[in-house]
Amino acid sequence: MNRNVSALLIGLVGASITLSAYSQTFVSPTQCVTVGLLVLIFGLLVKEGFISMVIWKRRLMIRKRPNDRSTNRQQPSRLWAKCTSLRSLKQIHASLITKGFNSSPSALREVIFASAMVISGTIEYAHQLFAQISDPDIFIWNTMIRGSAQSQNPLNAILLFVQMENRSMKPDRYTFPFVLKACSRLSWRNMGFGIHGKVIKYGFLENRYLRNTLIYFHANCGDLSVASDLFDVSDKTDVVPWSALTAGYARRGELDVARRLFDEMPVKDLVSWNVMITGYAKKGEMESARKLFNEVPERDVVTWNAMIAGYVLCGSCGEALEMFEEMKRVGERPDEVTLLSLLSACADSGDLEVGRKIHSSLSEMFCGDFSTVCGNALIDMYAKCGSIKMALEVFQGMREKHVTTWNSVILGLAFHGHADESIKLFTEMQRSKVKPNEITFIGVLVACSHAGRVKEGRQYFKLMRDRHSIEPNIRHYGCMVDMLGRSGLLNEAFEFIDSMEIEPNTIIWRTLLGACKIHGNVELGRQANEKLLQMRRSQSGDYVLLSNIYAFQGEWDGAEKVRKLMDDSGVRKEAGFSLVEFEADGKAFIHFLLASETKSGLRHQEPLAALR
């Protein structure tokens, strides 16, 4: 308000000076007034322009960050390099308010843009701000829909679109690609078809970009014939229709078709290669992926990430790490996605040492202020590698603790035998007013189960429904069965399964079967196994458990019968293994693969004894 008044005053002063300067010479009064008005408008434009300039500068700096790490890291953008979290965004927002830019819609829109699009996992803040705007413009609507479409809840994009139509805000050509992306991610076929109809209704089908998004949607989860019809009328010199269709086939796992398209493509750019490499990598065909990777004329960070993620996915963590080393050797700078894939590899393989290195790379990259996703992955990695101390350290160092962050630490501790700590953190979580979700309760129930806190577990199970209105799913029931079974309340566990509102699955019965083994209850064990056989999806573990029950009770005939049944039905038991890592001479780390039932000849008694 003040600024408008001052701009007005500046304009008026300018106008009167101009008038007095020129009116006495050769200019007519009408011209004087015109010049005065021009000066006034100029004053106002400068004021608005100044704001947009400031905002744009900030926006550019925020945006530049993720891809710009190859350049000098000692640049003045250091301050903005920290803008990876909600906290730093709030600082910017606060400084905008104190500088009086809050009333400017352009300021709010930039903050919304940053929280919806730039900083991952902060879309909720954008939603809060969005709710405060009485009359959002089309750009803000699109930004919200776009951000929601790529967020964890793509459903919000659809809801916003519906809301938009209800408030009679006309979508434009940019709106639809984002809504379609949400449909693709949700695999909402019908909704996508509906959106297709609306695209026609609004006359946007001729739009090249929109048609490409439609090709992508239909190839991905809609109708393949529609996709190819749209493809046929597309400009074949454009790479996008080609790669959209190829990506769709690749994602559906139809790699042969994808490959044929890829070979037919008149022009290939890097993205089409990436599509194909990703397709192979996701299907576990790493040799083919590798071949294309070697052939591709140029590589970017996505190419490398696709390969690394592929190796992680098929369990070849060593190959993934080799790729990472090679990537660094040729000078390609790893980004957040690279490191997240690798953290998952470390968590799977238990490679604490490499995990630590990635931690320090991330610290360097983000100045120790991790985004929610990075923090979660780090907590998960440390917990799975057994370093509870570091998991807690990362957790405590995180400024913003999202539900998923709490979940990572609560589950990490619960599965690692630190039930008391886990439950303590859950109480702390409730104090900090973060709403627990269904996954949180999995962690809490697992913790109670491991600690033998049956009474508390029952309370939390009830609390989940009554206070948080979360309907228990099959996994929660599974936790309860596990908890009751472990503590020997086998009959109650059986009754609990009977009282369940959803159909029990094999996991539930297998859990009970496992509990029967521990407590040597042959009768209930047999019943549970019968249920499992009924479901005809019985796996080797069930046979082994049942056989063990008989064996533990000295009923060797029964045990033998089950083993024979196993052999006849061609069921085989996978060899179990555990990984132990210890420091040998201060620096070297040695890995031991300990197999309990193995073909390699290792007997777990020997190395275990050696370790002790």
Next chain:
DNA sequence: CTAGGGTTAG
């Protein structure tokens, strides 16, 4: 402001 890569989940 179109196509390609990632994390947490008995």
